[in-house]
Amino acid sequence: MIKIRNIHKSYTNGQMNLHVLKGINLDIEAGEMISIMGPSGSGKSTLLNIFGILDNYDNGEYYLDGKKIQNLNERKAALLRNRMLGFVFQAFNLVSFKNAMENVALPLYYQKVPRRKRNKIALEYLDKLGLKDWAHHLPNELSGGQKQRVAIARALITQPKVILADEPTGALDSVTSQEMMNLLTEINQTGITMIIVTHELDIARRTQKTIRIIDGTIQEIVENEVQSTKYEDRTQVRSNVIASEAKQPKNEVTSVSRPKQYEKVA
């Protein structure tokens, strides 16, 4: 689904030239659920932005669903984002003066779907996420978990191939976070590729693979072998992670993992 080869990206900020991504190679298969971890400034958000065609890259190649993404003009990028991708953000990023239903329907507005039809579809999605009764509430009348559900409904409404989630649980308490992960896992099981950027170990462990980025390079890829959908099972997940760390990672990009550093990052 996603294939990137030797991606480089640097930002120029006045005199400073910041080399954020230093040659990233990664393959994400359709239907995979992966997490990207790394300290702040490691380049994980930049990578997500490149995946989301929200930002350009300087060098390398990026294939999304077999299509090469390079130097697209803004209009084409916008169309691709609209058709292929769904976004979930840490800050929810709902439009404050639109109610839940209108927020969910917004991507369809840009597909020129008639108002009545898109509102109907939006209601269906809200219903699926258990928010039907809240459809006509403004975002500031909803709890954090509810807002994130609205955001997820909005990401799902275009039936995207990939959902990109940037710290989806960052603003939620731990119980809600786990519920959110349950939801994302369920969505993933319908076949949608899920990429989650997080710095929470608990969250990362619930994905199939964890990609750790430090200083613009992939440091290691950890396979979280056992998928758990329950918060109570997290001890088991932890033991699995440790088990996976003990093994030598298969991927050529990864370096030797050191459990101590892992703990520090987490």
Added chain:
Amino acid sequence: MFELDKWQEIYSTIRKNKLRTFLTGFAVAWGIFMLIILLGSGKGLENGVTDQFQGGANNGIWISSGMTSKEFKGLQAGRMIRFTNDDYNLLKESVRDHEYMSSRMFLGNIITSYKNEYGSFYLSPCHPDYGNIKEVEMIRGRFLNYLDIDEFRKVAVIGEKVKQDLFKEPDTVAMGEYLNINGVLFRVVGVFRDFGRDDSEQRRIYIPISTAQRVFSGQNVVSQISFTTGDASVEEVDLMLDYTRNLLAKKHTFDTEDQRAVSIWNKNEDFRRFQGLFMGIRLFIWIVGIGTIIAGIVGVSNIMMISVKERTKEIGIRKALGATPFSIISLILREAIVITGFSGYIGLVLGIGVLELISRNLPETDFFRSPEANFSIAVGATILLIAAGTLAGLFPARKAARIKPIEALRDE
């Protein structure tokens, strides 16, 4: 449906920022209001002055004889110049490019009666062309014709007011009736209306000049000769007038530089001078008005800039969800146009309303009457508004379109 969607998007954002929208709109409304008031007042001034020029063709030339003020070829100054039929005939033959020509006698107000009704009316003997030079409108019957002149007919063409005053029964046509003018009976052959500036133009009686010379003066004296210049250009008219002056100077032996001997009034020249003046006033008004509107536009632009800044995140979200740059530009631009258009329209209506009030309640003076904003001003203002709205929205819209979703969404 899709179009309606866009308006609903705009409506929802405007509703969100009522005060801001109101203040912005007020600036524009005020600008348009002032422009309309200024233009309307300018028009009022113009109407007042133009009114002074009413009555008679705009290309009329009026030649009156006077008294010489310079010695010439041994003749003393202070000599009276008198026009006669010869002068009329001379000019009629020599001034080739004239359109209509007539001579007149000044007889002043004459007691006129019909049966037992009496009145004092301005009696104006003239040639048939005078009707064209004066641009009178016949309500009934005809104006004078050359047969009347040649056959010294005793016929009269009377003004509407003359008819009203002498023919008391409202149904009378007055046609074919005989009026007693200073003891001589004249048959009414036509009734006219004159759009001149006051009633006195309507209290006139025109009779053939030949008849008048025979009946009232017994001479061939002419007081004034007037003609129109047709579609001759300004330069051609100047040449025509020079020629006329030289011709008369030669015939009556006076210095061509002597303005008093014969006075030639070129109505068109005066008219043009005023038109130039009003062109200047109008230009000045537009400059001031547009300046006021520009202040409004800058206001709208400024507010929209702030609005775009405030909405950076929202625009970022929209872009992440698949909004194209064009859809963002059109969103902001439409908002600007809606605000300027709507509030400008309110200003327009208010301005026209105030002008109407002034027009109805202010007494008319010679130089100011019926201020108005006509259709073309309204159309011009509307076009101006849309252009203004577009201009006001352009920079904010471009700024909005350049917003990078990532930066916008990072903005907490």
